[in-house]
Amino acid sequence: MSSNDSFNTLSTLEVNGKTYHYHSLPKAAEKLKNIGDIDRLPASMKVLLENLLRNEDGNTVTKKDIEAVALWLADRKSDREIQYRPARVLMQDFTGVPAIVDLAAMRDAMETAGKNPNQINPLSAVDLVIDHSVTVDKSSSPEAFEENVRIEMERNFERYQFLRWGQKAFENFRVVPPGTGICHQVNLEYLAKVAWPKEQGDKTWVMPDTCVGLDSHTTMVNGLGVLGWGVGGIEAEAAMLGQPVSMLIPEVIGFRMTGKLHEGVTATDLVLHVTQMLRKHGVVGKFVEFYGPGLDHLPLADRATIGNMAPEYGATCGFFPVDKETLRYLELTGRDQETIDLVEAYYKAQGLWRETGKEPVFTDSLELDLNNVTASLAGPKRPQDLVAMPQLGSNFDLMLETSGQGDQKDKEVEVKGRDFKLKHGDVVIAAITSCTNTSNPSVLMAAGLVAQKAIKKGLQRQPWVKASLAPGSRVVTDYLKKAGFTPYLNELGFNLVGYGCTTCIGNSGPLDEEISKAIIDNDLIVSSVLSGNRNFEGRIHSDVKANWLASPPLVVAYALAGTTRIDLTQDPLGNDQDGNPVYLKDIWPSNKEIADAVSHVNGEMFRKEYAEVFEGDDEWKSIPVAEGNTYAWSDSTYVKKPPYFDRIAEEVPAMKNVNDARVLAIFADSITTDHISPAGAIKPSSPAGKYLQEKGVEPKDFNSYGSRRGNHEVMMRGTFANIRIKNQMLDDVEGGYTCHVPSGEQMSIYDAAMKYQEEGTPLVVFAGKEYGTGSSRDWAAKGTNLLGVKAVIAETFERIHRSNLIGMGVLPLQFESGQGPQAHGLDGTETVSILGIDDNLKPGQELTVKAVREDGSEEEFKVYCRIDTNTEMQYYRSGGILHYVLRQMIE
Template identity: 55%
Template sequence: MYQQTLSTAYESVRIHSLQSLKHRGIVNVDDLPFTMKILLESLMRNQSRLGLTEQDLIQVARRTRSNEPVEIPFLPTRVIMQDASGVPALVDMVSFRQRMMEEGINPSQVNPAIPVDLVIDHSVQVDYSGSESAFSKNLHLEYERNQERYEFLKWAQQSFKGFRVIPPANGIIHQVNLECLTKVVQLTNHDQVRMAHPEIIIGTDSHTTMVNALGVLGWGVGGIEAEAAMLGIPVSISVPEVVGVEITGQMNEGVTATDVALTITQLLRKHNVVGKFVEFFGPGLKRLSLPDRATIANMAPEYGATCGFFPVDEETLTFLRMTGKRDVEVNLVEQYCKEQGLFHTSESSGNRRVYSDLLTFDLQTVEASVSGPRRPQDRMPIREVRKSFPKSLSPIQSNGTNTPSTELKDGSIVIAAITSCTNTSNPVNMIGAGLLAKKAVEYGLTVPKSIQTSLAPGSKAVTGYLQKAGLLPYLEKLGFYHAGYGCAVCVGNSGKLDEEVEKSIKEQDLTVAAVLSGNRNFEGRIHALVKANYLVSPPLVIAFALAGTMDIDMESEPLGRSISGKEIYLKDIWPSSDEIASIVNSTISSEIFREAYEHVFEGDERWQSLEYEDDPIFKWNDQSTYFKASPFFKAELNEHRQPGEMNQAKVLLMVGDSITTDHISPVGQIPYDSTAGKYLMEQDVELADFNSYGSRRGNYEVLVRGTFAHPRLKNKLVDKTGGYTLYVPSGEEMDVYSASIKYQQENTPLIILAGKDYGMGSARDWAAKGTYLLGVKAVIAESFERIHRSNLAMMGIVPLQFMPGENYESLNLTGLETFSIIGLNEPLSPFQEVMVVATKENGSKTTFQTVLRLDTRMEIELYMKKGIFQSILGQWEKSLTR
């Protein structure tokens, strides 16, 4: 009905024409944001399969003009995963195969319905740093620690059709996706017809949004939602509002894309774009390189948006050519996007498009910035860093030498890391860091030995052009040796600090700092002993490392002294934009990217030597502490999880604002004295082999014990921090896991009371899975972050939101009450009001209304079916042949 032929320079293909909607008088697509056009094309292409009508298309098209929520089924074209979140999803898939076999169904029929890529990038730790051998030693340890996991992934690569693995040491998921895997416009064969259509990607990492820089609509979901998509089940979404952001002006000298991203994050958080699409357009776009856009798009989870989208334009085509795409691929992108009205030009500056809201962002207003010490949106100019520090700091005193002081005190920096996808995809940032290092070395400046320094680039292309530019030796001279290709410090894999440094921090109770070019700086995330964490650009990571402290105003105070005794300021070593551009232009080429990705799926000798069994069913090792069959397809797990009213429920935790998925499902090393650590010791695992929570996400026994075990979690039911709670019936304080076991043995339903932004942070499915296994049936919060709320809903846990202006404090709730949630056994509607009754020990009652945050009818249907896993099981048992 909507198909037309598109003739390119290389072949003719069929497309679902957006203009056909206009010509038939259905929708004026010229008025629509780019993101809405992409959604509409997907609905047109899958209209028959999804059972949609023309009226459904019209409703979607009118969403930007209306406040009426519109729910649609949605089919992505590809799923991308990293190993930390991908492994548990695969464990579920393998367990599902096993259940199918038990039902007499051929397990080989269970395969991803759409292409799935998994990039191994979350397992490298900075155990070694500051030396030439750091990379090889860290990689050796990575394989040693993770051999069992990697054998599992290699088995999965061979066993599942449509599933690819990018082995370790090839780069960070989002950078590999941006530079290698993404096509922008896909060609697929459908009924012997060659069909062209936009890529739409969902990923099990919240920063999947980085691909929006290429004009590809994509966002992060929990592993649970990704699993549904992998099994061909449409994802139900409520079509979001689209906030247009017009970019004007140009960046001032000395300002980086990181500064722009941090400033935009602060602006959009303040504007509240949570759960919305953000779409950038305007004349300023031509002054942002694609890596600049990627830096901004990457941070969408930090400003709360579902995505931060940049439309395809000439810069997109330039980037595709630079990263080694063939002419035929680039031509298809250009022709398709121009035909479909998806190509941004200076003439299409947004005057005709209708947005739900419209903002303007002037690049010229941005200044050098720092965000911290605990949240990405807490941005400030670098001159105000001292004021932001958790403890009072006095002005820095120069020690009169060319060597910074190594004496630790409050404000001292102990970690300086150029790491994370956010910034290491940006040649201007990375070349700028290399030039700054070169000038610092030439002045004789050095970095204190007490600082763990590391360089973890996003792809091999980065080290390629740094070597070609001759800048790597200067970074190394300051201690920034290449430590690995992976998320590393940004995800909490920072290893151990120097023994004397850790001792000083503990003995003196110091508040020390980390500076990193990452995107997350939540308390306790980077390292358990580091309370203050700051996000900065790669050049500023080095500058702060040279100063050795956050106790400095870099605009007016020196970083140190040169060999001759001259005071050296930041402005003395900051490279000019012309210097950076000259080296970028002379070193960045498509050959560097082709070389980096030529053998990306093959892996090194260690990967190739990994052994696996050629069998459609994975052979579980009963002695394994890394892998256990998923519990979620077991019927007995759901015996006591009937949907409907909850009575006699108790509070497991009562927490405040900004509880992150890090608090709920921790990252980083497993402490020996934690509940998970005690479990591993019971399994005869040595402390040295504990590894990280992320590496053990294939073992639900570890993860459920790690849920709400974060050392800085503040549960208001108890006076101490960490994974503790009150077992209300006896008044005993105990760890959260032990309390949940006691409650579950008594068939007592559990709830969580929370403040604002509950579940912010990484798209971590185990934050919901662990909550489920602890016996929690409802979470009542002032507000939810998008991905975690969705994950809770898909696990059959009811998210309820306090009415505006109300919270547990205003309602005088102590958390010791017994709760009843009334009306959940009646026909439900998204966002309806639900009554909660809290009964105190003296019998008095507090009754209050909440909003049901099962936001779509599909989420309600999943709740009634006890969650996504039981729903999947039912559908596949009906559809698959025996």
């Protein structure tokens, strides 16, 4: 703990006869009162302050850092860099496998350098939950779950074998086996403690539970009052190895809630409204903290739903302070009484307990009366694009007009061998899925009630709809069964398909072959409706261009209707047994019906399902585990030793200008990490598909990009390979293509990058606003690095991806405000030099870009170095964050 304690904050707390040591915020307040009244700080800032008090060492955390948090109150913003140390790290398998691959490669590098490889070990608690690998290969059948699990184990055997080795080889590293749940739901329901006890010497310390995670939706746990957010795998690995997370003291935007949700309005509707409001306000890189009397009526599951979607509204986190609702949820989910008592005593002692009527100060604030929230969806390709349910049909028709298909909007297409026709707007995927909503009993019970009422009215799912139920934890199926809803969901085709992300991450599985053919051959714009958080282009399914986020009961409703070109407030879903029209209002449950169903949920369900959470089934236990402290690399197409550390023993080269680079691609606004590094299907004709076929892998066994993240050869070929990405260097071309300028030849981005590497030519990428939005996808930065890109020059960056680029030694540069590639007339044929880079480069420094056109004319403009902190600069100077850590260990 703190080796300096400049503010004499050491204190003790007695709870149930046990003594806990901690650093007291009230004591700090007394010492800091001449600088600022820290009692008025937002709760999330108090958590940061406690972290600094506890880790003050005079080096990474100084007295001035602590005072800077109190000084924040004057301007409610700060440019002070601090070093933050989370209590633990959360991983999922898509991002976790490459993280453990990196640690294994670092062990090899240590051994090569003549050092002890066992020095490479997590120093803080790390939990990896295997939740991203199950795919909806089979659906709408009683055998779907068992069959999908069997296929998952077959496909991912090599990855799971590697993780089993890691589980044995590394200390402080636990793996939750497949078929258990989604990492964020497991975190919320089991892993999180809220007050984190830690044994050190002969003392037991207590501190706020904090975490960083290898998934952007780590923010879900903020609903429980646990400060956490997503970081790239690169940052998380550094945190595991003892490096603090470098950050600026954030602005904190307050979101005041009043009132109560209307009858028939769900937590999903609320979070979609919140997402639209905050994305419009602009909260990238900022904390959001929720407060106000509306929280008194907001269940913790609803808070977690809102916290979960912080990446969608762009914030670092969406924080809810600890209060009596937190304790109620801890009890509901089966936490022991000792934990619950400690949380209450500690948070009250620290002044971190939320009290109605006591409101902190914020950088800025918004307000929402919950009475004004209405039933909504979001889409067709961004989670912040809110559409009120009555407007969905007209919104879809407008989309058809803008896509040039307005005159074709009523065309009907034959589907070979089927007794139905397909039309624009038809729902071909209806998925109750994802961490966002399957953690919330109220919306899942509502889905069960809608299914029950629909069956009793004689309604059925439309035959072209692929339906699935993929909960985030086993507890969900327990309470749906106990409430009696499972038979009705099954009858509508919402059979259990797996416990994992499935459709939301892109693992929606294949559509019926003839349906897929009809869509492609006739250029139909069809829909998916999912209870997820992401609907970016090309993510859900390659055949589906319109993807709508909705509550679980609405997912069921649209499966019944079979189309999104409908107003569910006015148009019937279908007809009952007597031929009478049935409307949504006829099968929509009342709040009392939902509450009665939710009463079936109890702590015993959680205790039973989490009793052996790390054990796994017999198939998991039977996987052979390799021996040894270093990994025995094989010719696996899933797990391959990466080349990042091959030259780690060499001296770090001096930083220098980028001269005569070529442009690999020019992108417009809102390029997501899904565009840069897709997680979904691998096309046989793509560079990654060709590589796998050369290795003897048949297309049916390709699995997904996400599952192949342990193999850099696949992933670098998949960089910028999203089927919907548009490189503005090419006219009317979609997908991962570019022009190799010297030859004038159009080719895949990967092939062009390799050609440039052979020619010794560095590369740059130009982009518009919000570059790198979406998931905390380390491969979006790793792939960029391996393609030879030295700098990405964008109008604005999303937080996580910017830091990931630095973590892989790629320089993020930002255009001056209001400028971009078009403003400077760039078309990608130029040679580009970046001037002003040397060993004295400073965070935020102005640099000059000189672009020379083919006719010899020049364009010069200013850009800003988006390395924001001195610590980030150290990482960049070393070639990346892991290089920095490894060199320190070797030295």
